[in-house]
Amino acid sequence: MPTEPSTExxxxxxRVLDLAGEMGxxxxxxxxxxxxxxxxVEPPGGDSCRRIGPFVGDEPxxxxxxxxxQFNTSKKSITLDITTADGKDLFRKLAATADVIIExxxxxxxxxxxxxxxxxxxxxxxxxxxxxxxxxxxGPYRDYKASDLVGIAMGGQLYLAGTPxxxxxQAGGSQGYNQASLHAVVGTLIALHCRDIGGEGQQIDVSMQxxxxxxxxxxxxxxxxxxxxxxxxxxxxxxxxxxxxxxxDGFVSLMSGARxxxxxxxxxxxxxxxLDLAGExxxxxxxxxxxxxxxDAHIIPWCLDHTMRELIEGLQARHTxxxxxxxxxxxxxxxxxxxxxxFVEVDHPELxxxxxxxxxxxxxxxxxxxxxxxxxxxxxxxLEIFGQLGLSRQEIIALKGAGVI
Amino acid sequence: MIPGRPFAxxxxxxxxxxxxxxxxxxxxxxxxxxxxxLESHAKxxxxxxxxxxxxxxxxxSLPASTTINSLDLSGYFANYNYNKLSLQVDLNLPRGRExxxxxxxxxxxxxxxxxxxxxxxxxxxxxDLAQIKPDIIMADLPMLGLVGPQRDYMGFGYALSSLAGxxxxxxxxxxxxxxxxxxxxxxxxNPCHTTVALLAALRYRxxxxxxxxxxxxxxxxxxxxxxxxxxxxxxxxRVQGRRGNTHPSACPHGVYRCKGNDRWCAVxxxxxxxxxxLCRAMGRELLATDSDFGSFQSRRAxxxxxxxxxxxxxxxxxxxxxxxxxxxxxxxxxxxxxxxDALDRDPQLAARKHWVYLDHPEAGRMVHxxxxxxxxxxxxxxxxxxxxxxxxxxxVCQELLGINADEVSALREEKVLY
Numbered sequence: 001m002p003t004e005p006s007t008e009x010x011x012x013x014x015r016v017l018d019l020a021g022e023m024g025x026x027x028x029x030x031x032x033x034x035x036x037x038x039x040x041v042e043p044p045g046g047d048s049c050r051r052i053g054p055f056v057g058d059e060p061x062x063x064x065x066x067x068x069x070q071f072n073t074s075k076k077s078i079t080l081d082i083t084t085a086d087g088k089d090l091f092r093k094l095a096a097t098a099d100v101i102i103e104x105x106x107x108x109x110x111x112x113x114x115x116x117x118x119x120x121x122x123x124x125x126x127x128x129x130x131x132x133x134x135x136x137x138x139g140p141y142r143d144y145k146a147s148d149l150v151g152i153a154m155g156g157q158l159y160l161a162g163t164p165x166x167x168x169x170q171a172g173g174s175q176g177y178n179q180a181s182l183h184a185v186v187g188t189l190i191a192l193h194c195r196d197i198g199g200e201g202q203q204i205d206v207s208m209q210x211x212x213x214x215x216x217x218x219x220x221x222x223x224x225x226x227x228x229x230x231x232x233x234x235x236x237x238x239x240x241x242x243x244x245x246x247x248x249d250g251f252v253s254l255m256s257g258a259r260x261x262x263x264x265x266x267x268x269x270x271x272x273x274x275l276d277l278a279g280e281x282x283x284x285x286x287x288x289x290x291x292x293x294x295x296d297a298h299i300i301p302w303c304l305d306h307t308m309r310e311l312i313e314g315l316q317a318r319h320t321x322x323x324x325x326x327x328x329x330x331x332x333x334x335x336x337x338x339x340x341x342x343f344v345e346v347d348h349p350e351l352x353x354x355x356x357x358x359x360x361x362x363x364x365x366x367x368x369x370x371x372x373x374x375x376x377x378x379x380x381x382x383l384e385i386f387g388q389l390g391l392s393r394q395e396i397i398a399l400k401g402a403g404v405i
Numbered sequence: 406m407i408p409g410r411p412f413a414x415x416x417x418x419x420x421x422x423x424x425x426x427x428x429x430x431x432x433x434x435x436x437x438x439x440x441x442x443l444e445s446h447a448k449x450x451x452x453x454x455x456x457x458x459x460x461x462x463x464x465x466s467l468p469a470s471t472t473i474n475s476l477d478l479s480g481y482f483a484n485y486n487y488n489k490l491s492l493q494v495d496l497n498l499p500r501g502r503e504x505x506x507x508x509x510x511x512x513x514x515x516x517x518x519x520x521x522x523x524x525x526x527x528x529x530x531x532x533d534l535a536q537i538k539p540d541i542i543m544a545d546l547p548m549l550g551l552v553g554p555q556r557d558y559m560g561f562g563y564a565l566s567s568l569a570g571x572x573x574x575x576x577x578x579x580x581x582x583x584x585x586x587x588x589x590x591x592x593x594x595n596p597c598h599t600t601v602a603l604l605a606a607l608r609y610r611x612x613x614x615x616x617x618x619x620x621x622x623x624x625x626x627x628x629x630x631x632x633x634x635x636x637x638x639x640x641x642x643r644v645q646g647r648r649g650n651t652h653p654s655a656c657p658h659g660v661y662r663c664k665g666n667d668r669w670c671a672v673x674x675x676x677x678x679x680x681x682x683l684c685r686a687m688g689r690e691l692l693a694t695d696s697d698f699g700s701f702q703s704r705r706a707x708x709x710x711x712x713x714x715x716x717x718x719x720x721x722x723x724x725x726x727x728x729x730x731x732x733x734x735x736x737x738x739x740x741x742x743x744x745x746d747a748l749d750r751d752p753q754l755a756a757r758k759h760w761v762y763l764d765h766p767e768a769g770r771m772v773h774x775x776x777x778x779x780x781x782x783x784x785x786x787x788x789x790x791x792x793x794x795x796x797x798x799x800x801v802c803q804e805l806l807g808i809n810a811d812e813v814s815a816l817r818e819e820k821v822l823y
Contacts, residue, residue: 026630138757144728146739147655153669161584170660171589172573190411194783205781211777222744224770234583253563316557327644331628332635340552342628361629
């Protein structure tokens with residue numbers, strides 16, 4: 001799409017305090033890359049997410065975590081121990097200047113410090129506080145702990161993935177945490193919209209479990225409407241021509257749904273394969289679901305006679321769905337992503353290197369998205385942010401000596 | 406602001422279909438926007454033809470296109486389209502497209518998730534629509550983008566998981582790539598990213614009066630949620646692979662068989678203190694102090710033994726008993742819930758009134774995903790079930806577009822409104 005020469009940030013007036021751990025770390029990145037001032041509030045010594053690998057050159061170091069790099073682009077960092085009296089005082093002052101606070105502490109933890117929504121919102125009625133927890137702020141499990149795996153288990157997503165008879169298998173990429181963050185950012189921006197049109201701030205209660213449930217796909221209506229429990233199907237093909245198929249040099253994902261069957265069979269027939277599949281009965285998706293092996297007995301040998309590229313380009317040209325099983329390397333080398341200049345180089349002057357990052361999830365004609373700078377060093381913006389609160393350099397140094405900053 | 410309806414006054418001309426698009430407009434419909442779906446008998450929202458269907462046959466385990474006559478019985482469709490209106494108009498006809506344009510002229514947002522050639526063929530691209538409504542906000546969500554050598558590739562979420570690398574990262578290390586079993590990127594990733602973009606564009610319009618064009622390549626959107634897989638390759642040259650249910654810094658970390666048929670509990674131990682708590686909860690006091698298992702490194706070195714010890718214990722208990730026992734001592738554990746668990750047994754989702762049931766005029770009682778975030782001052786609304794195909798054609802044409810009743814009848818007969 002044509003991008004206009006001048007784009008501008010739409011959130012440059014927004015200040016966000018980011019106290020989120022893994023469950024909410026992506027939420028702040030989305031806002032930061034769109035131009036909001038997102039300030040990571042780290043405990044002195046650095047956030048525990050800095051200990052998550054992998055690391056540059058596999059050298060564990062709080063300033064070399066690729067996990068930290070990936071999810072904290074464009075953010076600033078201050079260090080502050082919010083459990084100390086001085087730390088609380090500074091945090092209250094900072095919260096009075098903020099539009100949004102994102103946090104992932106256990107329910108009630110910030111209230112216990114006198115830093116919950118009720119206390120901070122009283123002094124700053126426009127404040128939006130986004131609280132992301134495993135199971136939400138209410139209910140009998142509100143104090144339960146959860147990792148990513150537990151989140152997708154309880155949200156009903158995990159049961160649908162994996163091989164029948166084997167344990168259900170976790171989706172790669174921490175999808176429970178991602179979903180919690182993604183729904184949190186939508187809620188945050190809806191709350192901001194409310195404020196923009198004259199409303200007050202508010203509290204947003206995000207439960208990872210709730211956020212995962214949409215990924216149950218049709219499992220809920222199948223149970224309610226048909227009393228049928230959807231199960232995991234692994235590598236079983238959903239229908240003839242639907243699933244993971246071996247080819248000469250790897251695998252392709254075929255998805256010959258309603259209209260995609262005829263062009264597949266037409267091509268196979270041209271090459272002398274699958275003449276038995278040309279009958280009328282095979283046009284029914286339900287029939288193909290009931291005759292998987294019979295259909296695949298023709299489709300598999302044909303696939304094995306072709307390369308991945310032949311199948312994908314040939315089938316897509318015939319308006320049939322075939323996709324590669326891409327690795328991260330394939331993505332970085334993808335002709336489509338590179339033609340679109342998807343990847344972005346980010347300078348890491350301390351490491352003397354520039355690294356390629358995934359670019360924007362969306363493209364606008366008028367709004368700017370950019371990675372303003374690499375993830376912050378520990379407390380990199382202490383002088384700037386605390387200075388704005390009226391602290392002198394000496395006071396900041398004294399607070400550092402006291403372990404507050 | 407109308408209480409609870411922050412998007413009151415915002416109208417969306419919704420050309421989108423299947424899941425990723427309609428879930429975007431569902432967010433807006435939940436908070437008071439007027440969302441009008443444009444569908445036709447020739448090209449209804451494809452999910453209307455995907456099960457489960459009211460009165461359907463138990464045991465059909467997967468959505469399958471069927472020859473079912475009614476387009477109003479799908480529970481898959483109902484879930485993503487409550488609070489919306491349906492205008493039945495054939496966009497393959499020039500007069501159908503004229504009606505669509507009249508709707509765009511009084512709308513704030515236009516959205517579609519077709520391959521790029523569809524809106525081009527209909528001359529309903531952003532460039533076309535901005536001529537008739539200069540401050541329109543339009544979001545296109547083609548699978549691979551509007552431009553580029555593979556822009557015309559077709560796909561659904563299931564194939565997109567393969568394309569974007571999620572399948573490669575999912576499964577057992579010694580097995581083939583395994584999918585999530587669903588059209589995974591359709592349900593959170595692509596709808597949430599696009600909704601963020603639309604909310605940004607609304608804010609921009611509020612400030613400048615200008616509309617704009619948004620393009621979401623579903624591949625680029627999904628490539629965001631691979632954790633560190635891309636940057637680990639660009640920085641370290643490492644191609645991350647599948648790791649089953651293991652975790653690089655937690656052990657035990659897995660899914661364990663419990664008492665009952667196909668019942669499982671996820672158990673994840675991140676610290677040595679949690680390991681001690683787990684051992685005591687399992688009644689294995691000696692194991693708690695066994696130095697062979699005292700550190701993460703030592704447990705990782707005998708992960709198979711650790712998993713066997715945990716599973717010896719879990720197989721004698723229900724997954725709920727495992728979860729409750731472990732949560733009481735501060736170990737993160739959770740039932741691998743089936744739909745029956747999540748809908749009928751889970752006291753947490755019940756206490757949060759998560760699932761929403763609405764009565765549909767044709768299909769009866771239907772279930773819908775509840776809130777994925779709860780706003781304290783402006784809660785979401787669930788006021789009407791998904792529309793039947795064309796249910797609001799008369800209302801939209803007469804009340805919004807000013808087409809009189811006779812003309813509407815004529816357009817119906819000519820199969821323009823069909």
